Amino acid sequence: MGHEPAGAGHAHPNQFALLRQRRFAPFFWTQFSGAANDNLFKFAFTVMVTYQLSVSWLPPALAGLVIGALFILPFLLFSATAGQLADKYDKARTVRFVKNLEVAIMLVAAAGFIAGQVPVLLLCTFLMGVHSTLFGPVKFALLPQVLGERELTGGNGMVEMGTFVAILLGNVAGGLLVALPEDVLIGGHAMVAVACVLAALAGRAVAQCIPAAPATDPELTVNWNPFTETWRNLQLARGNPVVFRSLLGISWMWFFGAVFLSQFPSFAKEVLHGNEQVASLLLVVFSVGIGTGSLLCEVLGRRHVEIGLVPLGAIGMSVFATDLYFAARGLPAADLMGLAAFVSQPVHWRVMADLALLSLFAGLYSVPMYALIQLRSAPTHRARTIAANNILNALFMIASALIAGALLGAGFTVPQVFLFTAIANAVVAGYIFWLVPEYLLRFIAWGASRFVYRFKVHGDEHIPTAGAAVLVCNHVSFVDAVLLMAASPRPICFLMDHRIFRVPVLGRLFRLARAIPIAPQKEDAAAYEAAFERAAQVLRDGDLLAIFPEGGITHDGSLQPFQGGIVKILARAQAEGIEVPVVPMALTNLWGSCFSRIERGGAMVRPFRRGLFNPVGLNVGSALPAAQVTPEALREKVAALLAQRIAK
Template identity: 75%
Template sequence: MSVDLASQDSPASASLSPPPLHEHPNQFALLKQRRFAPFFWTQFSGAANDNLFKFGFTVMVTYQLSVSWLPPAMAGLVIGALFILPFLLFSATSGQLTDKFEKTRVIRFVKNLEVVIMLIAAFGFMSNNVNVQVPVLLGCTFLMGLHSTLFGPVKFAYLPQALNERELTGGNGMVEMGTFVAILLGNIVGGLIVAIPQVGPDYVAMGCVLLALAGRAVSQFIPQAPATDPDLKINWNPITETWRNLKLANSNVVVFRSMLGISWMWFFGAVFLSQFPSFAKEVMHGNEQVASLLLVVFSIGIATGSLLCEVLSKRHVEIGLVPLGAIGMSVFAIDLYFASRSMPPSGIMGVASFMSQHYHWRVMIDLALLSLFAGLYSVPMYALIQLRSQPTHRARIIAANNILNALFMIVSSILAGALLKAEFSIPQIFLFVGLANAVVAFYIFMLVPEYLLRFIALIASRLVYRFKITGDDNIPAQGAAVLTCNHVSFVDPVLLMAASPRPIYFVMDHRIFKMPVLGWLFRLAKAIPIAPRTEDPALYEAAFEAAAKVLRDGDLLAIFPEGGITKNGELQTFKGGIMKILENAERDGLQVPVVPMALTNLWGSFFSRVEKGTAMVKPFRRGIFSRVGLNVGAPLAAERVAPESLHAEVAQLLQRGNA
């Protein structure tokens, strides 16, 4: 096994280069590309092997072996605890290794380690001495946990280097789908072949070794992904390094709160997964095959939700899906309680009998939709962490997230056990977790309003309007920029939010903040109120200083140069505020691009001013799903910008959209 992570790669390996935009039609096309396909199948084989090994071992201890010091009732808990322990002990170190060394080298080291572990495990499976067999396999369980701990940070740190922003959600969706399918196949195959009389453990041993070798072989084709912090000095103390990583993640509020959100999802999911066998037997009156069926339904739901993320997000990192996912998780967890709380008495049923009972279908639909929304919830959060984390520290932040995930799953097991001891039924536990999910989600979205704002923008651009965006590649993916747009309606900022994968800070007329709902929304968005200098000089100056800070922080600033919503649908004269913003940026040593934009076909809609200057009357005067658009022009250098020339650029974009 090679341990020289810093050594040079083989001559046959390709080097990863920055991917261009619009290279493929959808996320499945990534499976034809070298920068993704070998990586996907490497992680798929590893996840399948983890679960083939663990489930095969668990079934052996539960049904086939007699071990006085490891009773069957405790086997699953002990194996699960041993597997998760390395995440707590070594995640901090694995994150540092991923940041310091070339990532493909780390992946191949981990796959070499997997081959060695599986060869040891094969000896354990094939041994006829139970006093040797069980300790060896328990040791391999810990080592496979270490294997997954080392692979976790490099898995999620590799994707942002291999995929562009438009591919990141789809790529994460594919990985999440592949992981759950691999888990499902590993459990099913492990349970089936270990049960073969006399030779079952031997077949599990061979399957584990073959999967490890296949994963190592395909990893040889992953292109190089350069180290992001090659000068990093490794801190081998896991406690101090974990604390340092958590502080590092906490420096970016959105990233840290997203980590907590993902960890909560694992808490939520672990409660359901841990209760499936008991739920199937005690509540649904089903046998082991029914428990497996529920697991299949749950896994298919997660995979489907993960894949839907790219479609619903229109190939951006769309965190507006996260509140949608949280709502669905709570709704269907609560409905699962009502669907399962009063099942009629019955003997233990097989799959055929179970499926023939109509009231069981509601339970399966609840499980499928609950897990589907969990996929919608988790994938954008993972993509956001990858996108917003500082590249040199990305793997360490992901490692810190893995530690939080492990802690939350441990707490979920303790809580589920405490609730059962307090004589909660399993449906009541599902109800409790569903209600808790609603509370936790609301708390997170209030702490990080960007999620809620993106959700509102998602609803507005998908349900209220049929929103078509042209030229959104011109919105800078990084760095400060000023977005300038015509002002047609009260929801213009919401539509611009929907068009940009990055948060936008708006400079807006102070009077809009006095409106009951929209005022609250724009305060939540940290919009900057501005008034004419003659009306409120202090607010005028404060607005420009706040705008300057946005640009100094490298964020997007949006202004409506007309100074107010058009009263006749025509483009009004641009005021000089844009020049003051650019002058302040130049004073701060910044040369920020200006991006012209034009909202089209929005005049005459519910939120625009018509009929004697009034807005928001006659909600359906243009029907539902009204077509509107946004044309985004190429960025202009600051020195080329003047109110008149910018007006001409926006007018041209507006004319193009109305043509």
């Protein structure tokens, strides 16, 4: 059984319970205060130089661009260094150092706001970017160190939700405070200064409560050259194809989101004919959508890292971004309207619904990817992998600004830019899923286990979260492997009867899943031996191997005798010094349902005779040591699990 952090059990009902636990809550509120402060500072500064100060060398039209570029620049320059520091030192101590830095920066920024010194505030913008660059790798590398696999999706969802709520609150607070008149006792600039310092102090205070999180690579020698280390980080991330392509997928999400966030002001004014309040409403709707989607990941994934949600998220992003184009393109010309007038017109509700849903699906898309990266990255290199992600995110966001600007400069309207982004999202997502078919396979398994059957799993904590293991299950239908995929938090390699690969669609699916076809030794001795060699390689790689020891789908619904292939697999692993636990499983109530044989022995003659949404269960038993496994003993274990009622 894979190791999980202390306290990371299954007693907690949902992700909100983490807010009552010291291993998560102080960290959550630390990152929340930091994100809020970043955006309070940046938005107040942007409003100040846009509307309140006259700075000849910084025109209002360029203020937002310059501030945004200065904030992003440190992510490109120093992310690689930050990743090394997060791997080398205790993460709790690193967070406290970063929060000390934030307090110092905000004290300087406070003086800049009070004196109206734009150069000082530009310097502080760059330094706050450095602060966020140092915090990023620590933030995402800390979560898998303190949370178990069943909590990782929920923890990431909480962080993602908290970040967008903090962004929203920071922007609102910054806009309200900086707009206060200067002729009162404490003017708007002074109020912003006080708020920034207080937010930094609050973050530092709560950071003191973060428990120790030991270094994962304390012997690491830090390379202080940001350019060579950046290249090395990207090469390191490329060493794990699934992780690297997931990094590209997350960076694409930031590209997608940046297009919408950057265009809200002009979209509100030029297309929706709304004022600043309408632009703020769009930000609120987008933030609520992202937060909702992030929190839904734990529910839809049944507390596992369910990357099957990623294709669902990508589909929703493209569908509702496309509909946003159609909803917005036909709006009649009108005078600039306020929030009440805008909301009172039903024609605008579709626009807000599209925006809420595309951002909700963006949350479903991003959270499982973050969790997958944390789960699959080597612990000693996890922070540097996250640093590589931050570098790619920054590059994609810069590319987003350049491409959107080029399209607008070429005469595209804002809705047309949204449509272009929706189409590009479909193309990019399709390419990622073609490169990493695991996403598509998990999506199919996730959909089948929820929309074809009412699938319940009991004992899934017995499925190892790390290390090699053999999963053994009864064979009832043509989709047994699909259901096991849905139950496991990790990819499974299946050893399957070669005849099942002839089934239309399913055969192609199993080939995509790199299932291993096995033929009887009498029929094809070479293929038989090749199958066992491939199975041995799966275990050498530390992965999960699943077999159906009955040798084929049952013809009458009863459990058939187990063949001796399992003994051969375990003997080979033992000879190579590989410890391989065996996990017995039993699919229940599946006989006679969709995709199973009927009593005459035919395959799917009447596949929907029991209708859809049949209750189907998977009972998982505790792992057995390889030394205790015989075909007869294993069959008894599976029979006992099969006799249990369907998991509730």
